[in-house]
Amino acid sequence: MRMGEGVEWAVHSCLVLAWLGDAEPVSTGRLAATFELPPAYLNKQLQALSKSGILTSTPGPRGGFRLARAPEDISLLDVVTAIEGPDEAFRCQEIRQRGVGAGVPKRQFREQCAVAAAMRQADVAWRRTLAQQSLADVKLSADRAAPHTAELMREWHAGG
Amino acid sequence: MRMGEGVEWAVHSCLVLAWLGDAEPVSTGRLAATFELPPAYLNKQLQALSKSGILTSTPGPRGGFRLARAPEDISLLDVVTAIEGPDEAFRCQEIRQRGVGAGVPKRQFREQCAVAAAMRQADVAWRRTLAQQSLADVKLSADRAAPHTAELMREWHAGG
DNA sequence: GGACGGCTACTCGGATATCGCTTGTCCGAGTAAATGCGG
DNA sequence: CCGCATTTACTCGGACAAGCGATATCCGAGTAGCCGTCC
Numbered sequence: 001m002r003m004g005e006g007v008e009w010a011v012h013s014c015l016v017l018a019w020l021g022d023a024e025p026v027s028t029g030r031l032a033a034t035f036e037l038p039p040a041y042l043n044k045q046l047q048a049l050s051k052s053g054i055l056t057s058t059p060g061p062r063g064g065f066r067l068a069r070a071p072e073d074i075s076l077l078d079v080v081t082a083i084e085g086p087d088e089a090f091r092c093q094e095i096r097q098r099g100v101g102a103g104v105p106k107r108q109f110r111e112q113c114a115v116a117a118a119m120r121q122a123d124v125a126w127r128r129t130l131a132q133q134s135l136a137d138v139k140l141s142a143d144r145a146a147p148h149t150a151e152l153m154r155e156w157h158a159g160g
Numbered sequence: 161m162r163m164g165e166g167v168e169w170a171v172h173s174c175l176v177l178a179w180l181g182d183a184e185p186v187s188t189g190r191l192a193a194t195f196e197l198p199p200a201y202l203n204k205q206l207q208a209l210s211k212s213g214i215l216t217s218t219p220g221p222r223g224g225f226r227l228a229r230a231p232e233d234i235s236l237l238d239v240v241t242a243i244e245g246p247d248e249a250f251r252c253q254e255i256r257q258r259g260v261g262a263g264v265p266k267r268q269f270r271e272q273c274a275v276a277a278a279m280r281q282a283d284v285a286w287r288r289t290l291a292q293q294s295l296a297d298v299k300l301s302a303d304r305a306a307p308h309t310a311e312l313m314r315e316w317h318a319g320g
Numbered sequence: 321g322g323a324c325g326g327c328t329a330c331t332c333g334g335a336t337a338t339c340g341c342t343t344g345t346c347c348g349a350g351t352a353a354a355t356g357c358g359g
Numbered sequence: 360c361c362g363c364a365t366t367t368a369c370t371c372g373g374a375c376a377a378g379c380g381a382t383a384t385c386c387g388a389g390t391a392g393c394c395g396t397c398c
Contacts, residue, residue: 001161001162001163001164001240001244001249002161002247002249002251002342002380003161003249003250003251003279004161004342004343005251005253005342005343006342006343007250008250008252008253008255008275009255011275012255012256012275015275025370027369027370027371028370028371029369029370033259034259034260035255035256035258035259035260035261036255036258036259036262037255037259038343038344038345040344040345040346041343041344041345043371043372044343044344044372044373046371047371047372047373050371050372057370057371057372058351058352058370058371059349059350059351059352059369059370059371059372060350060351060352060353060368060369060370060371061351061352061353061354061367061368061369061370062352062353062369062370063351063352063369063370063371064370064371065371076278076279076282080161084161087162089161089162089163089249090163090167090168091162091163091165092168093165093168095168095169095172095195095196095197096172096195098195098196099193099194099195099196099197100194100195100312100313100316101195102196104306104312108305108306111305111306113302114298114299114301114302114305115168115171115172115175115298115302117301118236118290118293118297118298118301119163119236119290121289121293122236122286122287122289122290122293123286124289125285125286125288125289126282126283126285126286126289127282128285129281129282129284129285129286130278130279130282133278133281133282137278138274138275138278139274141274141277141278142273142274142275145268145271145274146264146268146271152260152264153260156260162341164381164382165381165382166381166382185331187330187331187332188331188332189330189331198382198383198384200383200384200385201382201383201384203332203333204333204334204382204383206332207332207333207334210332210333217331217332217333218331218332218390218391219330219331219332219333219388219389219390219391220329220330220331220332220389220390220391220392221328221329221330221331221390221391221392221393222330222331222391222392223330223331223332223390223391224331224332225332
């Protein structure tokens with residue numbers, strides 16, 4: 001089980017937008033240069049965030065992306081869902097109904113598969129933990145580890 | 161983020177082994193026929209379970225696989241880890257140290273990345289939920305939904 | 321009749337192809353700003 | 360000097376390839392049971 005690396009790019013990009021503030025939008029190229037990422041592919045992730053209502057995009061010169069909401073109102077689950085999709089990791093294929101289960105009446109399978117139910121519990125716990133953490137929380141945690149990050153971002157953004 | 165379907169096969173196969181009991185081993189072909197799965201590929205998953213110490217394999221005629229421990233002592237996390245590997249879903253690539261972070265002293269990155277830390281919390285919650293559920297629990301849940309499953313398995317196994 | 325050696329058939333185990341999705345890239349539509357011109 | 364039409368350059372947005380891991384398969388090593396033969 002593996003999460004796409006686009007998630008890491010998306011979260012860090014949102015953090016940069018949070019650090020720089022919503023004064024003016026930041027373009028894909030600028031965000032890509034911030035972490036030395038391929039601009040076109042990062043643009044793909046940013047579009048996904050835009051479609052999910054996490055970012056707002058403004059075209060034209062001086063255009064780019066902005067956070068659509070305050071960092072406190074954007075959870076990590078929002079970002080992960082926007083990039084990876086809404087489906088849960090475990091997809092029950094209902095193999096219990098094949099082979100040995102082919103002959104038994106369908107009524108026996110009204111209750112959902114016990115394996116899927118167990119996996120879903122874990123998935124819910126995972127999602128709940130992600131939903132409880134907002135971008136502001138992560139930003140605060142990063143600021144505690146490196147206090148001058150916001151200033152660094154603003155300087156780098158102005159000079160780049 | 162997507163979990164391989166081999167996990168579903170592995171869990172259901174372990175459940176079958178639990179229902180049939182450890183009297184005699186069950187071969188890959190028999191297990192595959194139970195759910196109409198490709199035998200060779202299922203064998204791959206069973207080998208992974210065997211290498212992780214969840215199953216024991218006996219070669220030769222009348223050979224096959226058995227549960228290495230009691231179902232109460234096999235957690236879903238054990239099975240998932242055996243199939244999907246021990247790595248966590250989110251792999252931090254440390255992109256914070258590239259681009260804007262290339263010039264700052266390395267000491268700033270002694271603390272782990274805040275994004276990775278947040279993701280790890282969710283991963284821990286997910287693993288904990290999986291670890292708390294044993295094969296016996298899942299089997300019990302399935303038995304409640306379809307009480308005669310164990311009997312069905314024994315009959316189908318004898319007649320097949 | 322019993323025991324032993326060889327044979328057979330069946331099993332696991334790992335090496336080997338194929339497919340789909342993630343990754344990566346490109347070009348076109350649209351727009352805001354700058355520019356030059358006319359009043 | 361001011362306002363406007365035109366041009367321009369820059370942005371997003373979606374369509375188009377490539378690489379890699381999951382999926383699927385096959386064949387060889389090893390072993391337990393069976394059979395024929397010998398004592």
